[in-house]
Amino acid sequence: MKPGTQRFDGVEYPDAEASDPVRLGWMRGSPPPPERRIRFEDDRYLEFPQLRWSLSHMRELVPTARVWRGDHASPRWPSPDPSTQASIDALAFVDLDGRHRGWRDSLAATYTDGILVLHRGVPVYERYFGALDAHRPHACFSITKSYAATVAATLIHEGALDETKTVPYYLPEMAESAYRDATLRHLLDMQVGVAYSEEYQDPRAEIWAYARAGGLRPRRANDRGPTNYYDFLVTLRQHGEHGRSFDYKTVNTEVLGWIMKRVTGFGLADTLSRRFWSRLACEEDAYLSIDSIGVEMSGGGLSACLRDVARFGEMMRREGDWNGTEIVPAAVIADIRAGSDPAKFSPTEYPLLPGYSYRSMWWIAHDALGAFEARGIHGQRLYVAPHAELVIARFASHPIATSAANDPVTLPAFRALAQALAGT
Amino acid sequence: MKPGTQRFDGVEYPDAEASDPVRLGWMRGSPPPPERRIRFEDDRYLEFPQLRWSLSHMRELVPTARVWRGDHASPRWPSPDPSTQASIDALAFVDLDGRHRGWRDSLAATYTDGILVLHRGVPVYERYFGALDAHRPHACFSITKSYAATVAATLIHEGALDETKTVPYYLPEMAESAYRDATLRHLLDMQVGVAYSEEYQDPRAEIWAYARAGGLRPRRANDRGPTNYYDFLVTLRQHGEHGRSFDYKTVNTEVLGWIMKRVTGFGLADTLSRRFWSRLACEEDAYLSIDSIGVEMSGGGLSACLRDVARFGEMMRREGDWNGTEIVPAAVIADIRAGSDPAKFSPTEYPLLPGYSYRSMWWIAHDALGAFEARGIHGQRLYVAPHAELVIARFASHPIATSAANDPVTLPAFRALAQALAGT
Numbered sequence: 001m002k003p004g005t006q007r008f009d010g011v012e013y014p015d016a017e018a019s020d021p022v023r024l025g026w027m028r029g030s031p032p033p034p035e036r037r038i039r040f041e042d043d044r045y046l047e048f049p050q051l052r053w054s055l056s057h058m059r060e061l062v063p064t065a066r067v068w069r070g071d072h073a074s075p076r077w078p079s080p081d082p083s084t085q086a087s088i089d090a091l092a093f094v095d096l097d098g099r100h101r102g103w104r105d106s107l108a109a110t111y112t113d114g115i116l117v118l119h120r121g122v123p124v125y126e127r128y129f130g131a132l133d134a135h136r137p138h139a140c141f142s143i144t145k146s147y148a149a150t151v152a153a154t155l156i157h158e159g160a161l162d163e164t165k166t167v168p169y170y171l172p173e174m175a176e177s178a179y180r181d182a183t184l185r186h187l188l189d190m191q192v193g194v195a196y197s198e199e200y201q202d203p204r205a206e207i208w209a210y211a212r213a214g215g216l217r218p219r220r221a222n223d224r225g226p227t228n229y230y231d232f233l234v235t236l237r238q239h240g241e242h243g244r245s246f247d248y249k250t251v252n253t254e255v256l257g258w259i260m261k262r263v264t265g266f267g268l269a270d271t272l273s274r275r276f277w278s279r280l281a282c283e284e285d286a287y288l289s290i291d292s293i294g295v296e297m298s299g300g301g302l303s304a305c306l307r308d309v310a311r312f313g314e315m316m317r318r319e320g321d322w323n324g325t326e327i328v329p330a331a332v333i334a335d336i337r338a339g340s341d342p343a344k345f346s347p348t349e350y351p352l353l354p355g356y357s358y359r360s361m362w363w364i365a366h367d368a369l370g371a372f373e374a375r376g377i378h379g380q381r382l383y384v385a386p387h388a389e390l391v392i393a394r395f396a397s398h399p400i401a402t403s404a405a406n407d408p409v410t411l412p413a414f415r416a417l418a419q420a421l422a423g424t
Numbered sequence: 425m426k427p428g429t430q431r432f433d434g435v436e437y438p439d440a441e442a443s444d445p446v447r448l449g450w451m452r453g454s455p456p457p458p459e460r461r462i463r464f465e466d467d468r469y470l471e472f473p474q475l476r477w478s479l480s481h482m483r484e485l486v487p488t489a490r491v492w493r494g495d496h497a498s499p500r501w502p503s504p505d506p507s508t509q510a511s512i513d514a515l516a517f518v519d520l521d522g523r524h525r526g527w528r529d530s531l532a533a534t535y536t537d538g539i540l541v542l543h544r545g546v547p548v549y550e551r552y553f554g555a556l557d558a559h560r561p562h563a564c565f566s567i568t569k570s571y572a573a574t575v576a577a578t579l580i581h582e583g584a585l586d587e588t589k590t591v592p593y594y595l596p597e598m599a600e601s602a603y604r605d606a607t608l609r610h611l612l613d614m615q616v617g618v619a620y621s622e623e624y625q626d627p628r629a630e631i632w633a634y635a636r637a638g639g640l641r642p643r644r645a646n647d648r649g650p651t652n653y654y655d656f657l658v659t660l661r662q663h664g665e666h667g668r669s670f671d672y673k674t675v676n677t678e679v680l681g682w683i684m685k686r687v688t689g690f691g692l693a694d695t696l697s698r699r700f701w702s703r704l705a706c707e708e709d710a711y712l713s714i715d716s717i718g719v720e721m722s723g724g725g726l727s728a729c730l731r732d733v734a735r736f737g738e739m740m741r742r743e744g745d746w747n748g749t750e751i752v753p754a755a756v757i758a759d760i761r762a763g764s765d766p767a768k769f770s771p772t773e774y775p776l777l778p779g780y781s782y783r784s785m786w787w788i789a790h791d792a793l794g795a796f797e798a799r800g801i802h803g804q805r806l807y808v809a810p811h812a813e814l815v816i817a818r819f820a821s822h823p824i825a826t827s828a829a830n831d832p833v834t835l836p837a838f839r840a841l842a843q844a845l846a847g848t
Contacts, residue, residue, distance in 0.1 A: 027718050030685040031654050039716050040487070041651075059711075060718055063464070063484050068559060073497055135492060221645035227465075230455050261454040285709060287483075292463050294451050294484055 070278025141376030149361030193240030257298025494702025565800030573785030617664030681722025
């Protein structure tokens with residue numbers, strides 16, 4: 001392997017240092033030189049290494065809706081104790097490929113942009129790299145799903161939604177779509193049979209038409225496809241049976257977001273502000289990417305600051321409590337943590353996640369730590385390990401758009417830290 | 425005149441109540457019905473009455489860069505005393521057309537979205553209408569210019585810029601443009617001879633190519649024009665002499681913004697955060713619209729919360745001081761308040777502003793109140809009357825894109841309030 005590179009699936013990529021967005025000088029200069037520009041119109045802003053800059057600058061590329069932090073005084077968290085931080089840096093573990101690693105080195109190996117560890121609710125480790133800092137929102141991608149579905153599960157608990165109802169009960173427009181017989185619970189647990197490919201390598205995969213509909217990819221002049229999420233969702237057709245197996249499709253979360261907006265009258269940006277940001281003493285506003293008619297991307301549109309994502313994880317760890325206020329009913333979180341049926345996970349598709357299940361858009365480990373996770377494809381991660389009283393929030397901009405590319409390092413690193421802290 | 429209308433230049437427009445964006449239901453629904461959608465691509469988002477919604481939702485229409493409020497605890501201002509507010513509501517005055525009016529009624533007459541009055545630094549009046557509230561940023565349009573030029577004047581004071589130097593001294597790219605012989609002072613006081621029309625009624629006016637270059641208007645497929653501000657600015661050609669007369673051209677502020685970015689290395693968003701937002705205890709982040717290469721629109725791109733704009737005005741009133749900290753050197757503000765030569769104002773073009781001059785992108789009244797103003801074309805206004813210890817910040821979404829349409833009400837209303845408060 002060449003110096004300054006990392007290899008994944010036989011392909012060499014610049015490593016974290018060689019792809020550092022500050023070092024590469026993206027968008028620096030007045031004007032930035034053409035080879036250092038990242039423009040939405042060029043359709044390369046989510047390619048590596050550009051994405052190492054873009055994931056910390058989404059609002060500069062697409063229209064966004066604010067998730068307001070609310071009207072509170074927003075006390076800031078203190079920085080971690082340096083000696084605790086140093087001892088975590090020195091933590092040793094063996095990755096899933098059998099390689100001996102240190103915690104500090106694992107951050108570069110996973111293209112980490114920021115990582116924050118809470119132990120018993122106190123920040124014990126916090127570092128930022130590249131284009132990110134503590135006050136800058138970073139793209140969460142599919143961590144967004146866990147936020148959206150936690151709200152949906154709460155609405156079910158409150159009686160505003162019924163998980164046994166089918167999608168057209170709330171959205172008659174969807175009566176001819178793949179979702180005709182799919183229930184809300186099918187959506188929440190990603191057990192919908194829908195012809196929709198998220199294969200990023202395949203240019204004909206439906207994900208590209210979906211991204212263009214949502215305004216996340218530029219449209220060519222002759223593009224006659226849908227120009228918003230809803231117009232795209234109604235075109236989806238059934239493929240396979242609902243409720244049979246776990247089949248991860250981002251569009252399910254868009255359908256869920258549509259239902260919540262129809263029923264509550266609030267879009268996801270206002271909902272997240274009202275339910276979480278304004279009640280968890282979040283330090284900074286977050287935002288959601290929106291389509292041409294103002295609809296938020298529920299399946300991946302959130303950009304937020306790391307500390308505020310960690311607050312959400314900490315609230316989940318505390319079974320919905322935040323300093324005596326119930327943010328999410330404990331029963332909702334208990335249901336999430338109980339998971340769904342691990343037998344519905346395909347062992348060939350998820351060889352690194354044996355025994356996992358997926359419940360209300362959280363990944364449930366069913367392990368001794370009681371761990372559950374929210375996951376974004378470029379290494380974004382919110383890891384909650386209640387039995388270790390641990391929350392880890394991490395932003396990353398890994399070149400490979402699948403958690404499987406960083407899990408061989410991430411999973412044992414997080415477990416090692418959980419075990420080390422559980423003993424303290 | 426029909427009920428529910430107001431007449432300007434012989435044309436009837438729906439009045440403030442009839443054009444209220446909440447009442448009209450813009451962008452409500454999931455999806456909003458087609459006739460209630462405001463989409464960037466339709467190129468109508470800045471038309472009346474749509475703009476009454478759009479000016480409070482700019483980030484949902486175009487990419488933006490954050491003006492961070494900084495890392496302070498952000499104490500909020502208290503609400504005004506109700507009895508003081510009621511007495512201001514009852515204030516009577518005569519408008520420039522000879523009509524007797526009350527203050528409260530003047531707000532609707534000027535399509536006010538929000539107004540905040542500070543007397544001796546204390547909020548004594550604060551109201552919001554339509555799509556706006558105290559925590560939502562509103563488009564400032566040309567109030568942006570006063571922010572940008574106050575920074576530029578400070579940089580001159582600090583020695584980082586030289587107002588006697590010509591534009592190509594800082595931007596060699598501009599050597600063949602209209603700005604070849606224009607100095608920074610010409611820019612700051614809008615005394616540049618440049619062929620550039622801001623006639624909004626004329627579809628061939630250069631302002632439209634400028635707006636398309638900046639990403640504020642959609643581009644047609646066959647548009648081969650410039651795709652960013654800088655590429656547009658270098659195309660501008662000279663027309664008339666520099667330094668001869670006041671000639672208001674927004675592009676002058678874009679050139680100024682380019683120079684500041686070239687010299688300081690910081691874009692306007694970071695600059696406003698460092699110099700003002702983080703130091704004036706601003707309550708909310710603001711933002712700037714940006715072009716396809718991330719360049720902020722210095723001539724009009726700012727969206728900010730009303731209280732934070734009022735803080736800027738209050739700092740100007742206090743001659744640059746903010747609780748003992750110098751934000752802007754007093755000499756810079758004294759120079760602004762002294763104005764430039766009123767003889768350079770065309771009396772036919774500005775019949776409502778006799779005796780005014782324009783200095784460092786502020787409008788100077790040269791009146792007994794010592795008043796000076798920042799002005800946006802749809803009625804946005806930051807009015808500072810030092811001799812009355814008064815600051816008024818106002819956001820509006822007036823149908824007519826010129827201050828002349830609301831000045832017949834605004835000017836006497838603000839003067840009447842200044843006189844009333846000066847006597848207390």
